[in-house]
Amino acid sequence: MNNKYETHEHDVIIIGAGGAGLRAAIECSAAGLKTAMICKSLLGKAHTVMAEGGIAASLANVDSQDNWQTHFQDTIFGGKYLNNWRMAELHAREAPERVRELERWGAVFDRTPEGKILQRAFGGHTYKRLAHVGDRTGLELIRTLQDKGIHQGIDVFMECTITRLLKDGERVCGAFGYWRETGRFVVFKAKAIVLSTGGLGRCYKITSNSWEGTGDGHALGFDAGAELLDMEFVQFHPTGMVWPPGVQGLLVTEAVRGEGGMLRNNKGERFMEKYDPKRMELSTRDVVARAIYTEVKEGRGSPHGGCFLDISHRGAAYVKQKLPSMYHQFKELADVDITQEPMEVGPTCHYAMGGLKVTADNGATCVPGLYAAGECTGGMNGANRLGGNSLSDLLVFGRRAGMGAAEYVRRAPAPKVDDAGVENAAAEMTGFFGRPNAEDPYKLHLDLQNAMQSLVGIFREEKDLTAAIAKLEEFRHRAENVGVVEGQRMFNPGWHLCRDLRNMLTCAEAIARAALLRQESRGAHSRIDFPKYDDYWGEHNIVIKKDGQTMKVERCPVVKTAELQPLVDDKKAKEKK
Amino acid sequence: MSQRTFKVWRGDPNGGAFVDYRVEVEEGMVVLDAIHQIQREHAPDLACRWNCKAAKCGSCSAEVNGKPRLMCKTRLDALPPHEAVSVSPMKTFPIIRDLVTDVSWNYTVNKKIPPFTPGPDANFLMQQRDVDRVQEFRKCIECFLCQDVCHVLREHDLKPQFFGPRFLVRVASLEMHPMDSLDRLKLLKDEGGVGLCNITKCCTEVCPEEIHITDNAIIPLKERVVDKYYDPLRIVLRVLTGGDKDRQSAGR
Numbered sequence: 001m002n003n004k005y006e007t008h009e010h011d012v013i014i015i016g017a018g019g020a021g022l023r024a025a026i027e028c029s030a031a032g033l034k035t036a037m038i039c040k041s042l043l044g045k046a047h048t049v050m051a052e053g054g055i056a057a058s059l060a061n062v063d064s065q066d067n068w069q070t071h072f073q074d075t076i077f078g079g080k081y082l083n084n085w086r087m088a089e090l091h092a093r094e095a096p097e098r099v100r101e102l103e104r105w106g107a108v109f110d111r112t113p114e115g116k117i118l119q120r121a122f123g124g125h126t127y128k129r130l131a132h133v134g135d136r137t138g139l140e141l142i143r144t145l146q147d148k149g150i151h152q153g154i155d156v157f158m159e160c161t162i163t164r165l166l167k168d169g170e171r172v173c174g175a176f177g178y179w180r181e182t183g184r185f186v187v188f189k190a191k192a193i194v195l196s197t198g199g200l201g202r203c204y205k206i207t208s209n210s211w212e213g214t215g216d217g218h219a220l221g222f223d224a225g226a227e228l229l230d231m232e233f234v235q236f237h238p239t240g241m242v243w244p245p246g247v248q249g250l251l252v253t254e255a256v257r258g259e260g261g262m263l264r265n266n267k268g269e270r271f272m273e274k275y276d277p278k279r280m281e282l283s284t285r286d287v288v289a290r291a292i293y294t295e296v297k298e299g300r301g302s303p304h305g306g307c308f309l310d311i312s313h314r315g316a317a318y319v320k321q322k323l324p325s326m327y328h329q330f331k332e333l334a335d336v337d338i339t340q341e342p343m344e345v346g347p348t349c350h351y352a353m354g355g356l357k358v359t360a361d362n363g364a365t366c367v368p369g370l371y372a373a374g375e376c377t378g379g380m381n382g383a384n385r386l387g388g389n390s391l392s393d394l395l396v397f398g399r400r401a402g403m404g405a406a407e408y409v410r411r412a413p414a415p416k417v418d419d420a421g422v423e424n425a426a427a428e429m430t431g432f433f434g435r436p437n438a439e440d441p442y443k444l445h446l447d448l449q450n451a452m453q454s455l456v457g458i459f460r461e462e463k464d465l466t467a468a469i470a471k472l473e474e475f476r477h478r479a480e481n482v483g484v485v486e487g488q489r490m491f492n493p494g495w496h497l498c499r500d501l502r503n504m505l506t507c508a509e510a511i512a513r514a515a516l517l518r519q520e521s522r523g524a525h526s527r528i529d530f531p532k533y534d535d536y537w538g539e540h541n542i543v544i545k546k547d548g549q550t551m552k553v554e555r556c557p558v559v560k561t562a563e564l565q566p567l568v569d570d571k572k573a574k575e576k577k
Numbered sequence: 578m579s580q581r582t583f584k585v586w587r588g589d590p591n592g593g594a595f596v597d598y599r600v601e602v603e604e605g606m607v608v609l610d611a612i613h614q615i616q617r618e619h620a621p622d623l624a625c626r627w628n629c630k631a632a633k634c635g636s637c638s639a640e641v642n643g644k645p646r647l648m649c650k651t652r653l654d655a656l657p658p659h660e661a662v663s664v665s666p667m668k669t670f671p672i673i674r675d676l677v678t679d680v681s682w683n684y685t686v687n688k689k690i691p692p693f694t695p696g697p698d699a700n701f702l703m704q705q706r707d708v709d710r711v712q713e714f715r716k717c718i719e720c721f722l723c724q725d726v727c728h729v730l731r732e733h734d735l736k737p738q739f740f741g742p743r744f745l746v747r748v749a750s751l752e753m754h755p756m757d758s759l760d761r762l763k764l765l766k767d768e769g770g771v772g773l774c775n776i777t778k779c780c781t782e783v784c785p786e787e788i789h790i791t792d793n794a795i796i797p798l799k800e801r802v803v804d805k806y807y808d809p810l811r812i813v814l815r816v817l818t819g820g821d822k823d824r825q826s827a828g829r
Binding site: 041042043044045046047049050100103104105106108110111114115116133134136139140143147148150151156158181210211212243244245246247250251325328329332333334335440441442484485488490491492493494495497 | 589603604605606607609610616617621622623624625626627628629630631632633634635636650652673674675677680681684687688691692693695699701702703704705708711712715716717718719751754
């Protein structure tokens with residue numbers, strides 16, 4: 001096998017080309033940096049395309065009372081006060097300008113009668129706040145950024161997987177990876193790196209995430225010395241498809257409920273009355289997911305183990321106009337006409353609130369030169385993310401991480417990559433070939449997914465979490481012997497999975513360890529053995545650091561801002577009423 | 578549970594052949610499920626692209642029983658029940674391996690199209706009815722099935738002279754954007770080769786997003802080019818005598 005590798009040198013490399021990566025790349029190249037963007041898939045296929053319902057921004061086009069303060073309050077209430085306040089503030093303040101900017105770059109949102117950007121209701125948002133394009137808002141966002149980005153001189157490296165960040169002393173100096181197409185190795189030298197790799201949903205069996213959601217940025221950053229924050233908070237979206245089996249977990253947009261969709265159990269009851277009579281179907285995602293789970297567990301579920309979601313009362317023409325891709329998705333994949341009959345839905349692993357710990361203003365991790373934005377970061381969403389806050393997060397913090405990296409590059413020395421680090425990374429990848437009695441990566445992946453689903457899922461308890469950690473230890477040993485028989489490197493998905501598994505195992509362990517430590521229930525983290533909020537934990541986040549080959553799990557106080565205290569107090573008082 | 582035979586094309590730029598696999602079939606299964614099962618159980622190195630599994634990303638394009646399809650959207654129960662299912666890579670693009678083709682040409686074409694450029698007085702107040710058409714075009718998920726099926730590209734391989742349906746749709750989405758200020762008609766006529774399209778509507782038929790590619794994008798663009806670059810009197814004569822320059826120029 002030929003281990004020679006090609007080398008590229010840039011000021012900054014962006015790893016991941018979803019919304020956050022694209023926005024960061026645009027910012028870096030606009031700042032005059034030689035910018036590379038590297039993605040595992042083709043450009044424009046990132047998981048951002050799956051975002052459906054909209055982008056949250058207090059434009060106040062529909063509800064004129066809306067403002068950033070209310071958006072901030074909704075966000076930290078949704079996050080159960082564990083959010084980094086400064087991140088939630090920046091996000092709420094800057095989202096409207098990012099949406100307008102997107103429009104100036106060519107995005108075509110649905111319109112109000114006055115010709116402005118239309119906004120729709122969504123769970124946990126006080127006002128109609130989600131700018132949207134039918135139910136394909138993510139596609140609009142990514143295509144707009146893509147078409148903007150390709151004319152900015154960004155070097156795009158498609159179908160290239162990064163397996164390791166390279167360091168020069170404390171700072172990052174580049175990244176090692178392979179081309180999916182040829183299996184050949186490549187080294188990117190850079191002064192700064194932005195991680196924007198998205199989520200980790202592939203750790204779970206039932207997930208809305210594509211094959212790419214293997215927690216690469218979480219794990220690459222962690223291995224390079226960055227800290228992970230809030231990993232116990234994994235969002236189960238309440239409404240994924242439950243049937244047919246092949247599409248189990250596929251997302252059913254919250255926009256269905258935003259447009260008036262009702263949830264019912266097999267007795268025909270609108271069960272959200274029991275769980276959140278005030279917000280009903282538009283309660284926060286953690287609450288709705290638990291409600292559906294409970295209904296099913298107590299025997300009131302639909303035939304395929306979910307509940308019913310009905311939008312047919314809005315009439316066929318309206319449904320087809322506002323939810324066209326949902327209409328097609330159900331019609332074609334499940335033989336269900338949602339304009340006439342209810343859908344069957346159930347919770348699906350959707351989003352990681354937890355991720356790399358970054359400075360709010362510039363996306364800097366604690367590793368010099370390493371920045372991060374989007375789903376692979378933690379802090380913005382606290383214990384639970386509101387729908388619509390993800391797309392705005394990508395734009396606000398993609399831009400800020402780009403600015404942060406650009407600022408750093410101005411004073412950073414030229415990157416020095418040493419051969420030993422590269423050889424080591426190459427040896428890891430070639431090591432997956434030719435192992436006698438190698439572990440099957442597909443089998444190990446399935447075992448990991450089943451363990452996480454059953455032991456670290458929506459409801460958790462100590463004995464399950466302890467069992468999960470033991471199992472993960474066993475999986476880690478098995479992963480050391482994982483390999484592929486087929487000895488060729490061209491576009492070999494089995495080989496790719498061998499390496500992706502290591503990232504997933506790192507994420508899974510971090511999730512399980514943080515979940516074990518947090519002895520309370522809050523947001524997306526529900527402990528059967530600790531079903532209530534705990535005041536101590538309401539003031540603390542969990543941070544995980546690398547300590548040799550083990551994980552050091554620590555607590556740290558929530559990052560607050562004195563000026564925002566009145567807004568937070570005001571929200572707490574309102575919610576107590 | 579029953580079994581079905583899949584004939585999957587395996588190979589690389591040097592050649593290849595269909596290989597048979599037996600797959601356990603369950604209710605509601607799509608072709609991509611079968612490909613994943615083959616990867617898990619028989620051929621871990623079987624190359625294919627996929628992402629969302631929900632017909633939203635346009636990654637898993639292939640030819641199922643010879644027809645350009647998204648594998649994630651093609652249900653087995655919609656295919657003839659007693660025959661083997663053949664799955665092969667898109668024919669129009671060079672093979673990389675198995676079901677994966679080199680679609681980089683598309684990205685090169687996209688780069689040639691001048692981006693959205695609002696005029697200095699653009700206020701971005703737009704009525705829904707004025708953006709409906711543009712939104713239709715922007716539904717495109719870039720699966721490139723329209724490029725795959727288009728005769729101009731598939732049979733005549735005129736890639737250097739023709740953008741293909743996908744990028745004519747892209748130009749249309751810019752040209753019809755109420756706030757855009759550029760004129761891309763010369764590009765369309767010369768580099769874009771809009772005249773090469775002979776309106777067979779094959780692209781429209783395979784579009785998984787059901788975009789009316791020919792009627793709503795290509796024909797209006799052709800009309801705009803003709804209005805601008807060709808003598809109106811001759812156009813009238815051509816129509817009266819039943820001759821259509823566009824129809825005569827390609828694909829026969």
